[in-house]
Amino acid sequence: MTIADVAARAGVHKATVSRALNKMTEHQVNQATARRVRKAAQELGYVANAVARGLRTNSSMTIGVIIPDLTNPLFPPMVRGIEHYLAPHGYTALIANTDGDDDLERAAFDSLSGRRVDGFIIATGRMHHELIADAYRRGVHVVMLNRGTTDVPYSLVTGSDAAGVTAAVDHLVGLGHRDLVHLAGPKDFTTSTVRSGAFLAAVGRHAGVTGRLVPTPALTIDAGLACMDELLRHGDAPTAVVAGNDMLAVGVLRALRQHGLRCPDDVSVVGFNGMDSTEDLNPPLTTVQVPHFEMGTEAARLLLDDIASDEQRSVTVSLPATLIIRESTAAPRRAALVA
Amino acid sequence: MTIADVAARAGVHKATVSRALNKMTEHQVNQATARRVRKAAQELGYVANAVARGLRTNSSMTIGVIIPDLTNPLFPPMVRGIEHYLAPHGYTALIANTDGDDDLERAAFDSLSGRRVDGFIIATGRMHHELIADAYRRGVHVVMLNRGTTDVPYSLVTGSDAAGVTAAVDHLVGLGHRDLVHLAGPKDFTTSTVRSGAFLAAVGRHAGVTGRLVPTPALTIDAGLACMDELLRHGDAPTAVVAGNDMLAVGVLRALRQHGLRCPDDVSVVGFNGMDSTEDLNPPLTTVQVPHFEMGTEAARLLLDDIASDEQRSVTVSLPATLIIRESTAAPRRAALVA
DNA sequence: ACATTCAGTGCAATCGTTAGCGGAGCGTTG
DNA sequence: CAACGCTCCGCTAACGATTGCACTGAATGT
Numbered sequence: 001m002t003i004a005d006v007a008a009r010a011g012v013h014k015a016t017v018s019r020a021l022n023k024m025t026e027h028q029v030n031q032a033t034a035r036r037v038r039k040a041a042q043e044l045g046y047v048a049n050a051v052a053r054g055l056r057t058n059s060s061m062t063i064g065v066i067i068p069d070l071t072n073p074l075f076p077p078m079v080r081g082i083e084h085y086l087a088p089h090g091y092t093a094l095i096a097n098t099d100g101d102d103d104l105e106r107a108a109f110d111s112l113s114g115r116r117v118d119g120f121i122i123a124t125g126r127m128h129h130e131l132i133a134d135a136y137r138r139g140v141h142v143v144m145l146n147r148g149t150t151d152v153p154y155s156l157v158t159g160s161d162a163a164g165v166t167a168a169v170d171h172l173v174g175l176g177h178r179d180l181v182h183l184a185g186p187k188d189f190t191t192s193t194v195r196s197g198a199f200l201a202a203v204g205r206h207a208g209v210t211g212r213l214v215p216t217p218a219l220t221i222d223a224g225l226a227c228m229d230e231l232l233r234h235g236d237a238p239t240a241v242v243a244g245n246d247m248l249a250v251g252v253l254r255a256l257r258q259h260g261l262r263c264p265d266d267v268s269v270v271g272f273n274g275m276d277s278t279e280d281l282n283p284p285l286t287t288v289q290v291p292h293f294e295m296g297t298e299a300a301r302l303l304l305d306d307i308a309s310d311e312q313r314s315v316t317v318s319l320p321a322t323l324i325i326r327e328s329t330a331a332p333r334r335a336a337l338v339a
Numbered sequence: 340m341t342i343a344d345v346a347a348r349a350g351v352h353k354a355t356v357s358r359a360l361n362k363m364t365e366h367q368v369n370q371a372t373a374r375r376v377r378k379a380a381q382e383l384g385y386v387a388n389a390v391a392r393g394l395r396t397n398s399s400m401t402i403g404v405i406i407p408d409l410t411n412p413l414f415p416p417m418v419r420g421i422e423h424y425l426a427p428h429g430y431t432a433l434i435a436n437t438d439g440d441d442d443l444e445r446a447a448f449d450s451l452s453g454r455r456v457d458g459f460i461i462a463t464g465r466m467h468h469e470l471i472a473d474a475y476r477r478g479v480h481v482v483m484l485n486r487g488t489t490d491v492p493y494s495l496v497t498g499s500d501a502a503g504v505t506a507a508v509d510h511l512v513g514l515g516h517r518d519l520v521h522l523a524g525p526k527d528f529t530t531s532t533v534r535s536g537a538f539l540a541a542v543g544r545h546a547g548v549t550g551r552l553v554p555t556p557a558l559t560i561d562a563g564l565a566c567m568d569e570l571l572r573h574g575d576a577p578t579a580v581v582a583g584n585d586m587l588a589v590g591v592l593r594a595l596r597q598h599g600l601r602c603p604d605d606v607s608v609v610g611f612n613g614m615d616s617t618e619d620l621n622p623p624l625t626t627v628q629v630p631h632f633e634m635g636t637e638a639a640r641l642l643l644d645d646i647a648s649d650e651q652r653s654v655t656v657s658l659p660a661t662l663i664i665r666e667s668t669a670a671p672r673r674a675a676l677v678a
Numbered sequence: 679a680c681a682t683t684c685a686g687t688g689c690a691a692t693c694g695t696t697a698g699c700g701g702a703g704c705g706t707t708g
Numbered sequence: 709c710a711a712c713g714c715t716c717c718g719c720t721a722a723c724g725a726t727t728g729c730a731c732t733g734a735a736t737g738t
Contacts, residue, residue, distance in 0.1 A: 002724055013688050018726060025726090030686060047453045051399055052724035054390040055693050062454075070419055071615075076409040080436060092433055092454065097419060114386045115401075115431065250619050276410075280589050282621030341694055352718045357696060364696090369716060391694035394723050 001046050010040040017041070021048065054116065063303065064112035064120045065095045066105065072247070073275040074292065075123065078145060081296020082121060089304055091118070098124055106131055113140075119303045125149045125156075126188045141312065143303040145295060148190040153314035155306070157299040159290035161191055162198035164321035168242050168270045168288055169202035171323055173209055176331045177240040177268065180211045183227055183252070185219050185244035195244060195272070212238065219244060224251020225258075232259045237267060239332040246271040246278055249285055253328075264330035274324060284326035291319045340385050349379040356380070360387065393455065402642065403451035403459045404434045405444065412614040413584070413631060414462065417484060420635020421460060428643055430457070437463055445470055452479075458642045464488045464495075465527045480651065482642040484634060487529040492653035494645070496638040498629035500530055501537035503660035507581050507609045507627055508541035510662055512548055515670045516579040516607065519550045522566055522591070524558050524583035534583060534611070551577065558583060563590020564597075571598045578671040579607040585614045588624055592667075603669035613663060623665035630658045 007014045012033060019025040020037035029037075040046075054060040065082060067075045083093050094117060096108035105124060109131055112120070119141035122132065129149045135142055136152035148156040165182075172180060182199040185192035196213055203211030214231070216223040224243060231237050232255060243249035249271035256263050263269055263283055271278055274289030298317050306312055346353045351372060358364040359376035368376075379385075393399040404421060406414045422432050433456060435447035444463060448470055451459070458480035461471065468488045474481055475491035487495040504521075511519060521538040524531035535552055542550030553570070555562040563582060570576050571594060582588035588610035595602050602608050602622055610617055613628030637656050645651055 003726095004724080014724090015689080015726080016687060019687090022726085028686075033686080047449060049394075049724055050454045051390055051393040052693090053726075055388075055394050055695090056724080056726045058693070060390055070409070070415040073412065073616075076415060079434075080409055083434075083436065087450075092450065094431055095418075095422075095434055097422065110386060111426075111431065115389045253619065277412075277616035277619070280592065280616070280620050282619065282623075284621075342696095343694080353694090354696075354719080355717055357694095358717085361696085367716075372716080388694050391723090392696075394693090394725085395695045395697085397723070 001044060002049070003046075005044055006037065006041045006046050009044060010037045012037060058116070059118050060116045061090055062092050062094050062115065062117045063300070064109070064115075064117040065093045065123075066108055066112075066120060067095065067097060067123045068100050069097050070095065073277065074146075074245070074273055077292035078123065078296040078299075081293035081298075082300045083296075084293070085297040085300035085304070091300075091304065093121075100124065102131075109135070119143070119307050121145050121299050121303060123147065125190060127151075127190055127193070128188070139312070141303060141306050143299045143306070145299045146191065148316075150190065155302050155313055155315045155317070156190075157295050157302065157317045157319070158191070158194075159288075159292075159295065159321040160318040161194045161290075161321065162201075164272065164288035164290070164323065165195050165198040165242065166202040167321075167323040168272075168286075169199060169206075169211070171286075171325065172240045172242070172268060172270065172329060173206045175240075175268070175329060177238075178209050178332075179238040180209065180240050180242060181231065181238040182211060182213050182242045183224060183244050183248045184213050184215045185248070186217065187215055189219075192244060199242060216244065216248060219247055221247050221251040221254070224248035225255045226251070228252040228255035229258070232256075232261070237261075240268040240270070240329070242270045242272075244272060246273045246275045246285065246287055248272075249278075249287070249328075250281065253281065253285075264328050265333060268329040268332070270323075270329060279326070281328075283328050286326045286329040287324055288321050289324050290321045294319050340383055341388070342385075344383055345376065345380045345385050348383060349376045351376060397455075398457050399455045400429050401431050401433050401454065401456045402639070403448070403454075403456040404432045404462075405447055405451075405459060406434065406436060406462045407439050408436055409434065411586070412616065413485075413612055416631035417462065417635035417638075420632035420637075421639045422635075423632070424636040424639035424643070430639075430643065432460075439463065441470070448474070458482070458646050460484050460638050460642055462486065464529060466490075466529055466532070467527070478651070480642060480645050482638045482645070484638045485530065487655075489529070494641050494652055494654045494656070496634050496641065496656045496658070497530070497533075498627075498631075498634065498660040499657040500533045500629075500660065501540075503611065503627035503629065503662065504534050504537040504581065505541040506660075506662040507611075507625075508538060508545075508550070510625075510664065511579045511581070511607060511609065511668060512545045514579075514607070514668060516577075517548050517671075518577040519548065519579050519581060520570065520577040521550060521552050521581045522563060522583050522587045523552050523554045524587070525556065526554055531583060538581060555583065555587060558586055560586050560590040560593070563587035564594045565590070567591040567594035568597070571595075571600070576600075576606060579609070579668070581609045582611060585610040585612045585617055585624065585626055587611075588617075588626070588667075589620065592620065592624075602667050604672060607668040607671070609662075609668060618665070620667075622667050625665045625668040626663055627660050628663050629660045633658050 007017045020029045020034040098105040123145040125144050125147035127150045133151045142154045144156040184196045216227050271285045271287035274287050278285040346356045359368045359373040437444040462484040464483050464486035466489045472490045481493045483495040523535045610624045610626035613626050617624040
């Protein structure tokens with residue numbers, strides 16, 4: 001079932017079939033002829049060979065999407081958002097997981113490059129990131145998602161992290177908390193930097209409120225558990241925790257339970273990201289809802305725009321994050337206030 | 340950076356480069372020459388153009404993966420399992436979500452076919468499924484994942500649903516429950532049929548135990564909530580519920596909460612699938628752990644085997660599911676037993 | 679009536695790779 | 709020493725689509 005079969009059946013030349021079936025060139029062919037060609041194609045069940053087209057046009061109509069781990073509930077909505085925008089434009093996403101491993105990431109990038117993807121959406125950004133700097137030097141189209149890089153000026157799509165953290169801090173202070181801790185995530189993530197900065201700034205705006213920054217080695221349940229456990233062991237616990245993401249928050253919840261403490265009675269906890277499952281946690285988690293799906297569509301839009309115009313803009317889009325108040329935050333108990 | 344550049348640098352013909360760089364044919368070329376070619380390729384940073392190769396060899400080294408919804412925590416582990424097996428074999432997965440919509444599914448299938456994927460892994464099976472029957476007639480390589488179809492004999496990879504349900508029933512009966520309900524999921528899914536059958540069989544093996552089947556329109560939180568709500572309104576509530584999947588179980592938990600009932604004190608609940616988040620639910624959910632990752636790798640293995648040998652086997656692989664007992668199941672209260 | 683334009687279509691080259699065929703060179707064997 | 713086999717490698721024709729160029733015939737302008 002090639003273009004030649006269709007040409008034979010319609011009684012025209014291959015080239016005419018190609019032109020008739022292509023939106024961009026169908027005006028070059030007589031309407032009646034075009035109809036005949038389309039009919040023939042229809043009857044034969046012909047679908048163009050995207051591989052052959054890709055070779056000739058040097059564009060594969062595919063986008064490489066590099067994420068740390070699809071299993072992290074953060075990413076599926078982004079991926080779906082990406083696909084939601086790509087599909088109507090005829091593009092398909094190729095997804096690769098890296099598990100935060102540099103070698104895997106390099107391998108994935110090379111593999112996707114070999115497949116001649118037209119651009120990348122990369123969600124594994126770090127402040128200094130050699131792979132991404134390389135890509136920039138080679139003129140590869142890239143849009144950063146969620147986390148950025150400081151080395152090169154690729155466009156970036158994020159949630160409005162600063163606003164989210166500020167809202168969380170204001171909410172906690174409003175409840176009466178005076179001693180806050182922020183579990184900050186790895187220092188090399190732009191998100192961590194932004195959120196930490198916003199946390200300190202927000203705390204600073206309230207007199208008599210102290211805010212401590214506790215970096216965590218990763219954004220995982222285990223990291224949250226370990227860091228909170230550490231704090232509790234040292235009798236250093238705050239009355240409220242602003243976690244760098246929901247996974248950390250789940251870890252904090254587990255740590256509290258292990259120490260026989262209750263949330264929010266003993267310690268209030270705020271998550272970050274608004275994963276679906278946070279609603280059914282014990283207790284339902286107050287969290288900052290980030291519009292992941294929209295972040296995906298926006299990243300895809302930016303990338304396709306850049307590809308279409310063959311330029312490399314450098315814009316930063318941050319989509320509004322909103323605080324969802326549930327049951328993991330409450331006024332601190334007097335005991336804690338006194339202590 | 341094409342094969343011609345490498346050929347020039349190594350001082351050999353294009354064809355020799357191709358042979359030297361290809362595992363299957365490198366024995367056809369002198370070791371010394373091969374080394375020279377590899378060195379040249381290395382120095383130029385040459386990566387083969389997968390598109391051109393695909394055109395020539397009529398194989399794209401890609402696999403289409405069709406799932407209902409990446410956002411459902413069931414699927415990411417499967418996808419990762421698939422990629423885990425595909426990547427070392429040089430294959431890449433193209434993922435498409437259908438949201439259970441037939442038209443979207445058809446569109447995804449056609450789009451992937453146009454991209455000349457070498458085979459499909461399909462997780463959107465229904466008992467009668469026209470698209471899949473079509474594919475079978477056309478001789479397309481397909482492996483069914485999670486849910487099967489009864490129309491055509493494609494291979495299928497599932498969890499051992501029957502064993503899992505049986506374990507859940509035995510566990511509940513062992514705790515003293517005598518009145519069980521199974522939230523069964525849509526009738527058109529093979530998984531529902533299998534689980535329902537296993538439920539009735541397991542219940543039948545215990546004297547004095549009654550088991551009711553309640554079909555649900557979907558496998559979602561909302562469906563679980565609605566069905567359980569219905570049961571509670573009619574005063575028809577059992578002492579224990581075996582949910583068709585974890586989402587339904589979450590819905591059941593919400594319904595209980597809305598009616599002022601407590602789990603497991605008033606009603607015990609068992610989920611199905613073992614999603615990560617079930618561990619932190621309120622209460623932590625007893626569930627049947629299904630090995631999703633392994634299901635993915637197994638499906639990929641079957642598919643690649645079929646592709647390599649160009650046959651279409653018809654095997655059913657069911658991977659062991661295990662009951663994870665947590666806090667959502669306990670002995671029924673005497674009151675409930677008496678009633 | 680003749681030059682000029684233009685729409686519509688065919689021709690052939692091309693994208694980068696692979697694979698069948700055959701030839702050159704060399705060693706082995708009867 | 710002729711015949712044969714073997715290894716290694718080059719030549720060339722595909723794979724299926726797109727696209728610049730050239731051609732045809734009809735319409736238009738002067």
